[in-house]
Amino acid sequence: MYSFLARRLLATIPVLLVVAVLVFLLLRLTPGDPAAILAGDAASTEQIARIRASLGLDRPILVQFGIWFGNLLSGDLGESFYYKQRVTDLIGQRLEPTVSLAAFTILIAVLVSVPLGVAAAWRFGGWFDRMLMGFSVLGFSVPVFVLAYILIWFVSLKLGLLPVQGYQRLADGFWPYFRHLILPSVTLSVIYIALIARVTRASVLEALGEDYIRTARAKGLPELRVVVRHALANAAVPIVTVIGIGVALLIGGVVVTESVYAIPGLGRLTVDAVLARDFPTIQGVILFFSFVYVLVNLLVDLSYVFLDPRIRY
Amino acid sequence: MTISRFSAAAVLAAAVAAASGAALAQGDPKVLRIVPHSNLSILDPVWTTAYMSRNHGYMIYDTLFGTDEKAQIRPQMVEEWSASPDKRLWTFKLRKGLEFHDGRPVASEDVVASLARWGKRDAMGVALFTFVDRMDTPAPDTFRIFLREACGFLLEALGKPSSNVPFIMPKRVAETDAFKQIDDYTGSGPYIFKRDEFKPGDKAVYVKNPKYVPRKEPPSGTAGGKHAYVERVEWNLALRDAQAQVNALQKGEVDIIESLAFEHYETVKKDPALQLPNFDILGLQFMARFNHLHKPFDNPAVRRAVAAAFAQEPFLKAQVGVKELYNTCASMFTCGTPYASSAGSDIQSKSNMKKAQELLKASGYDGTPIVIMKPTDLVTITKLPDVATQLLRQAGFKVDLQAMDWQTLVGRRAKKDPPDKGGWHMFLTAWQAHDIWNPIPNAALDTRGEASGWFGWGKDDRIVELRNQFMRETDEAKKKKLAEAIQARAFEVATHVPLGEYRSPMAARKNIAGFFVSNGNLYWNLKKN
Numbered sequence: 062m063y064s065f066l067a068r069r070l071l072a073t074i075p076v077l078l079v080v081a082v083l084v085f086l087l088l089r090l091t092p093g094d095p096a097a098i099l100a101g102d103a104a105s106t107e108q109i110a111r112i113r114a115s116l117g118l119d120r121p122i123l124v125q126f127g128i129w130f131g132n133l134l135s136g137d138l139g140e141s142f143y144y145k146q147r148v149t150d151l152i153g154q155r156l157e158p159t160v161s162l163a164a165f166t167i168l169i170a171v172l173v174s175v176p177l178g179v180a181a182a183w184r185f186g187g188w189f190d191r192m193l194m195g196f197s198v199l200g201f202s203v204p205v206f207v208l209a210y211i212l213i214w215f216v217s218l219k220l221g222l223l224p225v226q227g228y229q230r231l232a233d234g235f236w237p238y239f240r241h242l243i244l245p246s247v248t249l250s251v252i253y254i255a256l257i258a259r260v261t262r263a264s265v266l267e268a269l270g271e272d273y274i275r276t277a278r279a280k281g282l283p284e285l286r287v288v289v290r291h292a293l294a295n296a297a298v299p300i301v302t303v304i305g306i307g308v309a310l311l312i313g314g315v316v317v318t319e320s321v322y323a324i325p326g327l328g329r330l331t332v333d334a335v336l337a338r339d340f341p342t343i344q345g346v347i348l349f350f351s352f353v354y355v356l357v358n359l360l361v362d363l364s365y366v367f368l369d370p371r372i373r374y
Numbered sequence: 375m376t377i378s379r380f381s382a383a384a385v386l387a388a389a390v391a392a393a394s395g396a397a398l399a400q401g402d403p404k405v406l407r408i409v410p411h412s413n414l415s416i417l418d419p420v421w422t423t424a425y426m427s428r429n430h431g432y433m434i435y436d437t438l439f440g441t442d443e444k445a446q447i448r449p450q451m452v453e454e455w456s457a458s459p460d461k462r463l464w465t466f467k468l469r470k471g472l473e474f475h476d477g478r479p480v481a482s483e484d485v486v487a488s489l490a491r492w493g494k495r496d497a498m499g500v501a502l503f504t505f506v507d508r509m510d511t512p513a514p515d516t517f518r519i520f521l522r523e524a525c526g527f528l529l530e531a532l533g534k535p536s537s538n539v540p541f542i543m544p545k546r547v548a549e550t551d552a553f554k555q556i557d558d559y560t561g562s563g564p565y566i567f568k569r570d571e572f573k574p575g576d577k578a579v580y581v582k583n584p585k586y587v588p589r590k591e592p593p594s595g596t597a598g599g600k601h602a603y604v605e606r607v608e609w610n611l612a613l614r615d616a617q618a619q620v621n622a623l624q625k626g627e628v629d630i631i632e633s634l635a636f637e638h639y640e641t642v643k644k645d646p647a648l649q650l651p652n653f654d655i656l657g658l659q660f661m662a663r664f665n666h667l668h669k670p671f672d673n674p675a676v677r678r679a680v681a682a683a684f685a686q687e688p689f690l691k692a693q694v695g696v697k698e699l700y701n702t703c704a705s706m707f708t709c710g711t712p713y714a715s716s717a718g719s720d721i722q723s724k725s726n727m728k729k730a731q732e733l734l735k736a737s738g739y740d741g742t743p744i745v746i747m748k749p750t751d752l753v754t755i756t757k758l759p760d761v762a763t764q765l766l767r768q769a770g771f772k773v774d775l776q777a778m779d780w781q782t783l784v785g786r787r788a789k790k791d792p793p794d795k796g797g798w799h800m801f802l803t804a805w806q807a808h809d810i811w812n813p814i815p816n817a818a819l820d821t822r823g824e825a826s827g828w829f830g831w832g833k834d835d836r837i838v839e840l841r842n843q844f845m846r847e848t849d850e851a852k853k854k855k856l857a858e859a860i861q862a863r864a865f866e867v868a869t870h871v872p873l874g875e876y877r878s879p880m881a882a883r884k885n886i887a888g889f890f891v892s893n894g895n896l897y898w899n900l901k902k903n
Contacts, residue, residue: 092778094785099416101423101537102784102803105828108495109788111553143415144574145555154573213621225621226613228576323613323622325576333413333575336751336781 069362073355080351081133081344082126088340089122095142095338116142129344138348139341143334148345151330158228159326161238162318163311165246170253171304175293177254178261178300183288185266193258200255209248209321216244226323245322249315253307260303264296271295297368305361312353403902404605406886409613409622410895411633411878414578417567418555420492423537425806429895432596433580433607434475434561435541438466438485439533440597443655443891445711445811447533448597450589451480451542451562461524461848468515471587474544474562482517486510487548489532489540494552496538498815501845502531526847527814534815535596535894536808564588564600564898565607578609593890593899600898603888607897616753623648623881629902632895634881635753639696642881649882651889656708656807660689660755660873662762663818665799666832668792670744675737677868681722683730683769684762686874693757693876700876706819706861709875711811713854718862722871730769743772745793747801749780758802758873787829801829802873807893813844813860818870832869 096113097104104112113119117128132139138148181190217225223244229237268274269292277287316328327346334342365372410429416422419431440450449455453469472480486509493503505525511517519528532540547558559567565580572578588599610628613619616635622628624645634642634650642648662684664671671677690700703709704719716723744766748759763775778786783801791797810816819841820826823833837860844856864870882889888899 092785093782094788097785097788098781099422101427102805104423105497105826106788106790108553115553141574145417145557146574151574154576210617213618217625218621221625224627225625226618226627227610227622228612320615321618323610323615323618325573325612329575329612336779337415338781338785 066359066363069359073352073359076355077348077351081130081348084344084347085126085129086122088338088343089125091338093338094118095340098337099142129341133348138345141334141339141342143337143339143342148341151342152327152346152349155325155327155330157230158319158324159312159315159328161231161242162245162249162315162324162326163308165242166249166253166311167304167308169246169250170257170307173250174254174257175261175300178258179265179288179293181258181262182265182269182292183284185269190262193262197255197259200251203251205248205252205315205317206321208251209244209318212244212248213321226321228322228324228326245318245324248322249311249318256307257300257303261293261296261300264299265292268292268296294368298365301364301368302361305357305364309354309357312350312357406604406607406630406897406900406902407610407628408607408630408897409610409619409628409632413575413611413614414609415574416555417559417572419541420495420538420552421555423496425537425895428537428539430567430578431539431541431561432563432894432896433565434559434563434567435539435543436472436480436561436563436600437533437539437541437596439529440595441533441535441808442594442597443893445595447529448591448594450533450597451485462521464519464521464528466517466519468517469587469589470515472562473585475560475566475583476544477585478544479514480542480562481514481545482511483514484545484548485517485542487545488542491543491548491550491552492538492540496534496540497817497820498527498531498534499538499540501814502528505845524846524848526845526849526853527812530812530814533596534808536806536815539596562586564602574611576612578611580607580609581605588898593892593896595891595893596896598890602898603901620881623883626883629883629886631881633754634879636695636699636879638881639699639879642879647884649884649886651880651882651886653880653889653892654877654894655891656710656811656893657875657877658804658806659703659708659810659875660686660693660758660802660804661810661818662758662800662802662871662873663830664832664868664870665793665797665830666869667790667824668797668799670737670739670742671799673737673739674867675733676739678721678866679730679733679737679739679769680766680771681865681868681871682725682733683727683765684722684871684873685726685765686722686872688765689758689761690874690876692761693755699879700874703872703875706810706864706870706872707813707816707857708807708811711807712850713812713857715854715858715861717858718865721865721868727765727768734770739771741772743774745774745776745797745799747783747786747798748775748777749783750777752780754878755802755804762800762802790824790831804876807875813841813857819860819864821864821867821869830870832867834863834867834869837863837867837869 181193319328419427455466493499507520568579582602591598686702694700704716704723705714707713817828821832821834821837885903
């Protein structure tokens with residue numbers, strides 16, 4: 062177990078290295094000049110050239126990479142061209158909104174989708190199952206921004222119950238923090254409810270056909286216990302995998318939701334950085350996302366041990 | 375029992391939510407919440423020409439002179455000034471009570487240092503400093519500018535309302551290399567920047583400067599009294615989605631949308647809780663810019679054919695759509711400002727497609743495809759290239775319309791490479807009135823070729839000569855004649871093509887009062903009732 066953990070942690074290093082090199086090179090190949098963007102509309106070509114030099118962008122790519130990589134090895138992701146702040150500080154500022162949004166979204170999604178998926182599998186082929194499958198297709202298909210606008214119109218503008226936009230930090234009080242997250246989380250959770258419910262249904266359905274379920278029923282166990290304790294527990298591995306991927310995707314930035322609800326999270330930071338060709342910030346956030354992906358996958362793998370005693374590392 | 379407790383909790387939660395929603399809608403009367411037109415990222419308004427940085431500058435810095443709504447230069451930090459008979463020595467005295475946010479009085483040495491830094495970055499500043507022999511500070515409240523020869527735009531430069539504005543900073547800040555950004559945001563303006571609350575991409579906060587002494591005159595443009603009636607101004611930098619902005623305004627979560635999307639104009643107009651303040655009577659001008667370095671636009675005859683094809687109405691109709699927000703304008707200098715005229719504009723204003731086709735035929739155009747850059751993400755100008763493409767094709771051009779994001783366009787337009795090797799032929803943009811109403815800051819009229827600053831690198835010695843005369847002329851009537859001559863020549867060689875003017879509407883809640891004609895995004899004098 063511990064050697065597995067050590068191996069997996071060590072394996073993150075080459076993954077992050079490859080990501081670092083690829084991101085660095087791709088950004089330099091992308092059209093767009095950070096210096097021209099920084100200088101503004103009325104700047105002259107000479108002024109742009111001076112800004113380019115001051116950012117070190119006039120140096121050979123290998124030299125630029127060497128400097129950046131050297132700093133990276135010492136834990137320094139560099140300074141944003143645009144904001145003149147450390148990239149680590151920028152990520153730190155944006156982490157709370159994104160993590161909060163991701164956490165609430167996943168919480169809602171899991172609380173709603175797992176029981177629905179289990180119930181659909183239990184009543185396979187019935188009206189509830191068909192309704193859930195229909196809903197899940199709808200959940201996949203409706204664009205997030207459409208759902209967001211509908212919820213804002215009804216819940217915020219018509220009923221006046223919740224704010225239409227913005228984010229309050231947890232430090233400003235739990236209720237303001239929470240009420241600003243309800244609509245974005247509900248909006249975003251719909252697609253995950255659809256996804257997790259489908260996977261749960263398929264997985265539980267498969268488990269319900271196993272011999273041990275028939276045995277459990279033959280022993281006279283209550284149906285609820287059969288479904289939850291035996292079928293769901295054995296179907297948990299794919300469900301947890303999907304939830305894990307969902308968490309990683311959410312941390313990786315939920316741009317549309319953050320834009321519509323004006324949440325200053327990592328998704329918006331990434332988009333702004335890409336649009337401004339803010340190379341240090343893009344490199345920093347992508348490395349951070351890669352690290353999160355690797356970490357979440359590792360945690361998911363580790364969770365298998367607890368969910369299925371047959372799995373050993 | 376459990377269910378009834380749950381129901382009670384739900385009802386309570388809904389009541390709390392409704393109550394807090396109502397409280398939020400009402401808003402704090404001491405806090406003005408504004409949605410600016412873009413994100414604020416660069417905090418040095420002399421280092422960049424970005425409008426957001428300029429607007430940030432107006433919040434925290436003051437200026438020596440201002441430009442009123444009628445484009446007249448008025449004193450701001452300056453109390454009185456005089457010029458020697460030969461107009462080579464200018465003496466300025468600062469008004470009393472000027473103080474930086476750190477409590478230090480504004481002194482003449484701060485002014486001299488600020489002007490010196492600005493003079494290295496701003497186009498008009500650079501032009502001014504070709505005349506400046508030296509500056510000195512005979513007294514803490516007095517500074518002098520010694521010119522090598524008389525200059526006709528000294529006050530216009532010092533009162534320049536748009537990027538880069540000669541904001542006055544403390545000497546220790548202004549001594550920063552002009553090509554490095556400052557990191558101390560101490561100003562002497564009506565608001566103080568809350569650096570500890572600034573979160574890029576989230577919010578920028580300004581609080582009232584209690585020691586600011588406004589001028590007695592009413593506010594007008596960037597001149598007059600800058601009264602801060604609210605304790606705090608918050609710029610919401612996260613709210614970028616146009617529909618979400620309107621939702622937030624209707625709900626009362628924000629007070630002002632600085633730049634309302636045209637498609638929401640009618641919605642706001644019909645909402646009794648909202649208003650559309652008439653703060654900007656000059657607006658912006660659309661412009662098509664050629665790359666003069668490469669075929670076929672190295673040939674003035676081809677450029678004139680384009681000018682003849684580019685009737686303004688189709689551009690305005692497609693891009694703005696709301697009739698009351700746009701007007702055609704035959705001038706290269708903003709209509710309604712002192713140098714505006716129709717001199718030389720017949721090639722465009724009295725032309726038509728048949729004429730354009732004839733001109734193109736006579737020009738010797740060889741069928742080179744015209745590379746037009748279309749910014750897909752800049753909603754205020756994204757439709758212009760489509761109209762240009764259609765009109766050019768009708769005139770007989772081959773067109774290669776290339777879509778890209780605005781920042782790619784910004785990077786690409788700085789390239790002088792041939793269009794088939796990553797360069798370009800044409801892009802379309804918009805300029806705020808203040809930036810083009812005078813031949814000196816009007817970047818498209820800087821025709822020094824590759825030596826000149828602005829993208830497109832037009833070259834015409836006659837315009838250079840006329841601009842030099844304009845810079846030296848001190849008689850206003852003669853300056854107007856020279857501006858007309860510059861424009862006539864610019865149309866003759868088609869440096870660029872003006873495509874009409876429009877006003878970007880601002881939307882606000884009805885409880886906000888005190889709007890004045892600022893021709894820009896200025897947030898003093900506003901009251902929240």
